Amino acid sequence: xxxxxxxxxxxDVIALIGGVVARYHEEYDRAAAAHALTGAQARVLGLLSHExxxxxxxxxxxxxxxxxxxGIVDRLELRxxxxxxxxxxDRRVKLAAPTEDGMRTARQLRDALDFAxxxxxxxSEAERTMLRDLLRRxxxxxxxxxxxxxxxSPGAAAG
Amino acid sequence: xxxxxxxxxxxDVIALIGGVVARYHEEYDRAAAAHALTGAQARVLGLLSHExxxxxxxxxxxxxxxxxxxGIVDRLELRxxxxxxxxxxDRRVKLAAPTEDGMRTARQLRDALDFAxxxxxxxSEAERTMLRDLLRRxxxxxxxxxxxxxxxSPGAAAG
DNA sequence: TATTGTTATACTCTATAACTATA
DNA sequence: TATAGTTATAGAGTATAACAATA
Numbered sequence: 001x002x003x004x005x006x007x008x009x010x011x012d013v014i015a016l017i018g019g020v021v022a023r024y025h026e027e028y029d030r031a032a033a034a035h036a037l038t039g040a041q042a043r044v045l046g047l048l049s050h051e052x053x054x055x056x057x058x059x060x061x062x063x064x065x066x067x068x069x070x071g072i073v074d075r076l077e078l079r080x081x082x083x084x085x086x087x088x089x090d091r092r093v094k095l096a097a098p099t100e101d102g103m104r105t106a107r108q109l110r111d112a113l114d115f116a117x118x119x120x121x122x123x124s125e126a127e128r129t130m131l132r133d134l135l136r137r138x139x140x141x142x143x144x145x146x147x148x149x150x151x152x153s154p155g156a157a158a159g
Numbered sequence: 160x161x162x163x164x165x166x167x168x169x170x171d172v173i174a175l176i177g178g179v180v181a182r183y184h185e186e187y188d189r190a191a192a193a194h195a196l197t198g199a200q201a202r203v204l205g206l207l208s209h210e211x212x213x214x215x216x217x218x219x220x221x222x223x224x225x226x227x228x229x230g231i232v233d234r235l236e237l238r239x240x241x242x243x244x245x246x247x248x249d250r251r252v253k254l255a256a257p258t259e260d261g262m263r264t265a266r267q268l269r270d271a272l273d274f275a276x277x278x279x280x281x282x283s284e285a286e287r288t289m290l291r292d293l294l295r296r297x298x299x300x301x302x303x304x305x306x307x308x309x310x311x312s313p314g315a316a317a318g
Numbered sequence: 319t320a321t322t323g324t325t326a327t328a329c330t331c332t333a334t335a336a337c338t339a340t341a
Numbered sequence: 342t343a344t345a346g347t348t349a350t351a352g353a354g355t356a357t358a359a360c361a362a363t364a
Contacts, residue, residue: 016294135175
């Protein structure tokens with residue numbers, strides 16, 4: 001909390017992580033823009049491409065209010081990338097699912113999105129293993145699967 | 160470009176980097192919200208706390224249109240965190256500079272912001288050095304200083 | 319003529335609150 | 342009564358285009 005005086009090495013690493021975050025967003029936004037999608041839209045589409053899910057769950061996963069998802073899915077639906085299906089088990093629920101076109105777009109997004117692939121190619125397998133283990137420890141051994149949920153919502157904290 | 164089939168280890172690392180990006184934003188937004196600032200406002204304030212600069216340069220650094228900066232600085236100015244000063248050398252230019260209160264806030268933000276400090280504390284010095292060097296190579300030995308510029312603008316790519 | 323900052327406009331994202339249809 | 346999704350509303354960020362002041 002109070003800044004216990006951090007050593008230069010740690011500050012270096014922190015600055016580098018800032019660089020990684022910046023690079024991640026550049027690539028992500030570039031990929032989304034190439035399909036005329038906003039970041040939020042690309043995020044939702046990518047999430048649904050793994051597995052169709054109720055609107056509510058999309059909101060929970062992306063850590064935003066359910067009302068936002070309505071609009072984002074509306075726009076994706078207008079583009080023909082996503083559709084709303086009834087849930088046979090609960091008539092209140094609408095399952096958001098990518099169309100074929102949406103799946104194709106999601107795949108292209110994902111390909112363009114693993115921005116780290118090329119830089120990582122410069123590292124040996126031993127180095128990549130080290131990097132993986134160090135990152136794991138840094139994140140506290142969180143379970144994987146954060147790949148899509150990654151770029152959360154910055155524009156938040158309004159009002 | 161075309162997805163040359165990436166090995167599982169690299170995919171692991173990519174997923175972990177996604178986790179890092181997510182964590183970075185969580186911390187950043189939490190810190191900003193604690194001061195009732197949006198991400199964009201915190202970003203501009205942090206940038207100016209290093210060095211006052213023309214509105215134009217803020218936009219260039221944050222990679223957004225100059226017209227956006229007008230509004231963000233407006234809101235920061237209303238809060239008394241930033242002020243606009245004339246540039247003696249060029250009367251067209253307005254230098255955005257943090258007030259004392261703004262500097263104090265920026266400092267608190269920065270302290271709360273190096274989110275990686277605590278997780279990194281679990282790593283030995285040798286491990287931190289390795290991590291630093293690996294990240295440097297990943298980023299292509301970019302110059303440092305990306306700490307503040309880091310979380311760029313996701314909400315972009317609109318209209 | 320070019321540049322700086324601003325204004326006007328329109329779109330997206332965000333949260334909050336109220337509404338509906340189900341459960 | 343509680344839950345899922347929607348609608349309405351308002352604030353913030355973003356880009357584009359046009360403008361005044363200055364270079």
